Amino acid sequence: MLKLRAGLLEAMLEQAHRDHPLETCGIIAAPVGEPTAVRLVAMENAARSETFFSFAPKQQLAVWRELDERDEECRVIYHSHTASVAYPSAEDVSYAGDPSVHYVIVSTLPEVEVAVRSFRIVQRKVTEEVICIVN
Helix, strand or coil, X not given: CXXXXXXXXXXXXXXXXXXXXXXXXXXXXXXXXXXEECXXXXXXXXXXXXXXXXXXXXXXXXXXXHXXXXXXXXXXXXXXXXXXXXXXXXXXXXXXXXXXXXXEEEECCCCCCCCEEEEEEECCEEEEECEEEEC
């Protein structure tokens, strides 16, 4: 189960719709050892693509240093799908290298029933999980 502080789901959705038609991306941090992810960090999609995302390397390095300074860890890596449902693509699965991270996908398709979904991806096996909002 992924535990998110209230407001983070809405922030991801807003960012995804603002960046559409390009894929959006970012992370959500949590204090080390704490169960709830609390801080959204919007990242630049260096790929500038409608079908792929990649973090800008310099920005990613700066964000990871900031996490260390704040005694936080990356709990969530999120991105949007602009032309498909919120489910990991084969490419998403191949790039999911950290089994401790939750992978959240936001679909910006107007007709989808569930716009935000969370997954664990371990050894290329995709498992959907519940998102729990915590005040």
